[in-house]
Amino acid sequence: MxxxxxxxxxxxxxxxxxxxxxxxxxxxxxxxxxxxxxxxxxxxxxxxxxxxxxxxxxxxxxxxxxxxxxxxxxxxxxxxxxxxxxxxxxxxxxxxxxxxxxxxxxxxxxxxxxxxxxxxxxxxxxxxxxxxxxxxxxxxxxxxxxxxxxxxxxxxxxxxxxxETEKEQFGFRDGISHPAVEGSGIPGTNPQEVPFKAGEFVLGYSDEMxxxxxxxxxxxxxxxxxxAFRKLQQRVADFRQYLKENSKSVEAEELLAAKMMGRWRSGAPLALCPFHDDPELGADPLRNNDFLFEAEDPAGLKTPSGSHMRRCNPRDAAIAGVARIHRMIRRGTTYGPALPEGVMVDDGIDRGIIFAFVGAFIGRQFEFIQSQWINDGIFIGADHDRDPLCGSHEIDFTIPQKPVRRRLKGIPRFVITRGGEYCFxxxxxxxxxxxxxxx
Known part of the structure; x- marks a missing residue:
């Protein structure tokens, strides 16, 4: 039809x-x-x-x-x-x-x-x-x-x-992934993602179910x-300090940051360049979101299953449940001045992101992702691991690697909710x- x-x-x-x-x-x-x-x-x-x-x-x-x-x-x-x-x-x-x-x-x-x-x-x-x-x-x-x-x-x-760099306060290129909606004529950013039924995002039309x-x-x-819009404060100095304290070099800091996010700060996905950054790829809208997970990286050796990006959009990865019914349109806009490069101490200035979820189902889209995918790890078989960038508390994070995986325990909270509301x-x-x- x-x-x-x-x-x-x-x-x-x-x-x-x-x-x-x-x-x-x-x-x-x-x-x-x-x-x-x-x-x-x-x-x-x-x-x-x-x-x-x-x-x-x-x-x-x-x-x-x-x-x-x-x-x-x-x-x-x-x-x-x-x-x-x-x-x-x-x-x-x-x-x-x-x-x-x-x-x-x-x-x-x-x-x-x-x-x-x-x-x-x-x-x-x-x-x-x-x-x-x-x-x-x-x-x-x-x-x-x-x-x-x-x-x-x-x-x-x-x-x-x-x-113009499209980067948020932690330094990552943002706003890369956008789903295609049937009947809109507006293309998505991942050519491998099948367009979604309009009812997933707009009332009055048939949805995926x-x-x-x-x-x-x-x-x-x-x-x-x-x-759902939320004002989220980002503790940039704390994030930088954590990377430094848990890495042996500047290069290792960048790799750890990329493992936590699922992308290098340039926007280049680990799925396509797991060992080094590629700013040219990160800036290319025709390539920087053109990938899946399951076919080439089921164990998360490139992109950890617990990374922020893979949690929020598992794509084709094997998880408990059906990923397509939890997809959402996300808008993120930076507020406050950037913390100057190299500064490792909080300057007391409020900075962060205004996050906006857009979708037809607050419960099975926004709330499900927030409670089950960001603040739990059962869906990927990771017990109670939480999102390393915006998990709520007692954050643990696993980085699959050979011969022995790396476990980071007790990661501090880098994102604090300063307010929000559900709107129609x-x-x-x-x-x-x-x-x-x-x-």
Missing amino acids: EPTELELDDIQSGVLRPRPTPYAATYIGFRIDDRKTGRELMQRVSKVVTSAANPKGPLADVSVSVAVTCKGLEALGVPQESIESLSWEFREGMAARADGLGDFGESAPENWEQPLGSSDLHVVLVVVAPDDQQLEAALDRARETYHNMPGIKAIWRQNCRAL RGVQSTVPDILGRNGTYV MPGLRALRWLSELDT
Whole structure:
């Protein structure tokens, strides 16, 4: 059966289209104090939100997206029957589900940056542009949607960026892997990965298990998706110090970093160059994601099964379960200044990544990967080994090698959760439906 063509003109651009490189972005959080004004905001943003239909002209790489929390839907007066037709993880909210995500101790919700995870966060506006100048121009247009609206209050903002090098704070090239979605016309980055059914990422279409998610009424959910966004602080100095203390040379430090990630910092995958970095390969979008695991590396001698990249996307590797139903679209954007090269002591400046999950199933996509693949190792037969880069606590990591494997125990936590929330990103028609509620 031929895949259904997606209604791209009704799907927000931030759902399917990869971001430009380089780019600047900002996240703005709002509280709705007046229901009528909140609905007017939905009407206004529906006119500035960018659709996933192929844009043309000077604004092709500029996008505005909007997402609403469960508390936001309540503030808008959405009928309870409609809210209950949405995901129960979404209805509970990220803070309520923190323990299962590994968000305890320093990462616990009581330590989150306010108002993240609170009942005050109702709407999140995201603006992305190739540079600061175009971002400010897009922001000027977006501000017209909420300025002079006394019932709407901007309560949080986070500026972030992606450099031309595409590297995040630990120094790794980021944003390499992107799945292809049937009917979108947007290619994925791995030619060996079969395109996914649209329903894995967008409500209203058939998914990999032949199910179709719908809501009450249908217009609320159709062409929408769920977004989990998280502010993650990266302890760069601690990471550098750990590499140094557990390596005998600079070259060994880089190899250890690559084994933990699954790629060299250039983006070159260990699967294709296991013994040395290849920056030219790492920078080549036609080659740097063109590989599988099982055929050439079932034992993880090249790419450890417990490495961050292989955990989050096992591809064809033999694991407990079906990897395809846990695939997700991931966006990562750096915030804060980079720690200068060679500095091994924390300077007290907040830096990290704004992580955004995009998918139709919070539970079996984002939460499953976070709890079962990142914070456990049973699925790869590694007992309770955790992700060496972003595991939650008591992190152990195994590097397969001959004649004797290497075991790293008690790795400190390098990534701390500073806040986040589950949101729903409606289709453009749904935004207008929200604006026309009369209850």
